[in-house]
Amino acid sequence: MTDHATPPPPASDPLPPQPPTAPATPPAPEPAIGAVEFTDFAPTPEELAQQQARRARRRKAAVRWSCAALVFALAGTGTALAVTAPERTDIPGLATAGDGRYTFPPLTLPPLPSGKAAPDGKGKALHYADLRYLLLPAPKEAGGTMTAPSFPAPTPKATASGSPTASPTASPTGSPATSPAASAAPHPGAAPAPALADWVPCDAILAEQQDPAKLRELLLEDACRAATVREWTASDGTRTQIRLLRFGSAAESWDAFSSLRSKGRTKAAPDTKTTAHKDWDTVDGVDLTALESTANGPKGTPTARVAYLCAADILAVITMTNPDGVPTPPFRQVATLQSDLLAGPPARPTV
Structure with missing residues (x-):
């Protein structure tokens, strides 16, 4: 029996040589949140006109609101003055209903003779005034x-x-009739004094x-x-x-x-x-x-x-x-x- 050697398996076809690869391009970074991406473009005339119209409307609105605020401020100030300046009883709706009290002139104490003291408020000092x-x-x-x-000047007791x-x-x-101050004629423009x-x-x-x-x-x-x-x-x-x-x-x-x-x-x-x-x-x-x-x-x-x-x-x-x-x-x-x-x-x- 003749020994025959087993022939080696046929070699596989070699892979074709790969061309050299270019270095990988890094990915573009994502824009941050809130960042504005600028693009190179020129607005059209129509867009420019719209932008100018919007700006004009905003300016007019600001002027109108400013005028309205000024009017309200002036009206409030005028109302406050109209309410606080006159007497409360002269304002319709705020006047207190009359209870029968009278309207008197300001109370004024008469002068005292020279060297005499006023009442002490304790009910003991005498009254020296007229x-x-x-x-x-x-x-x-x-x-x-x-x-x-x-009041005329007091005369001796x-x-x-x-x-x-x-x-x-x-x-x-x-009596004031004997006092020079009492006999003096009142000023022509003076208001009449209360009757004595x-x-x-x-x-x-x-x-x-x-x-x-x-x-x-x-x-x-x-x-x-x-x-x-x-x-x-x-x-x-x-x-x-x-x-x-x-x-x-x-x-x-x-x-x-x-x-x-x-x-x-x-x-x-x-x-x-x-x-x-x-x-x-x-x-x-x-x-x-x-x-x-x-x-x-x-x-x-x-x-x-x-x-x-x-x-x-x-x-x-x-x-x-x-x-x-x-x-x-x-x-x-x-x-x-x-x-x-x-x-x-x-x-x-x-x-």
């Missing part, structure tokens, strides 16, 4: 002027009679009392030195009378005050009862007792109200009457303002 100038002036509703009174029927011309500080009250005898108050004999004894015992009175009738029909009586000391004035407020009965209010006044404005140095009649008017308010005030050596009697009824606000107002004048400085603004 008694007539301590009366509350008439309100606007009764024909009074809104001009503050101008004159001697006054101690009798309750003292002459009306006798006064603790003298007159001196009256102390016993002039007796005609208003139901028991004048008892009050006469009281005035003689306590030695009333001088008296004055002011009266007015307001447009609402309420008649107001204020009497001031001066005594020689606070003790004498207090004695007359205590007797009148407890036993005195006026013809205008024959039947009276004490009315509460704890919520009233308190005035230091002035004691107050308020009375009202038991008879009421059509509106249910008393037809007469009486107030007694005691301030050191001065006794004040306030009487207000009206057949239709005397409301509480004007009565309270008159009593409080008269108390302010008798209490001495500082006087509060009118209410």
Whole structure:
């Protein structure tokens, strides 16, 4: 057997040579978020016209809004001035409904004689000012002027009679008729001054009392030195009378005050009862007792109200009457303002 060698397998065809490859191009980086990709292009005339039109519209809108904001600002400022400049009571819709109170001129205290002190507000110091100038002036509703009174210079103290029927011309500080300042003619353009009250005898108050004999004894015992009175009738029909009586000391004035407020009965209010006044404005140095009649008017308010005030050596009697009824606000107002004048400085603004 002949051994034959196995021929080797035919060699596979060699692969064709590969051409050299070019180096790989790195990928282009992705644009960052929010980045603007610029492209080279030229806007067309139509696009330029649209852009200019948009800019013009934006400018016009900005101008319109600016003008509107300015108009609203001016309108708001004008409204604020229109509301804050005038008095609240002069603005329709904001005016407080009237409660019957009166309109008085500014309260002004009269001058004092040289070397004399003003009341101390404790109800003990005497009053040295002219008694007539301590009366509350008439309100606007009764024909009074809104001009503050101008007082003449005080004159030296004159001697006054101690009798309750003292002459009306006798006064603790003298009459303005004898003062050069009082006889001076007012300025042609000056507003008229409030009318001056007159001196009256102390016993002039007796005609208003139901028991004048008892009050006469009281005035003689306590030695009333001088008296004055002011009266007015307001447009609402309420008649107001204020009497001031001066005594020689606070003790004498207090004695007359205590007797009148407890036993005195006026013809205008024959039947009276004490009315509460704890919520009233308190005035230091002035004691107050308020009375009202038991008879009421059509509106249910008393037809007469009486107030007694005691301030050191001065006794004040306030009487207000009206057949239709005397409301509480004007009565309270008159009593409080008269108390302010008798209490001495500082006087509060009118209410």
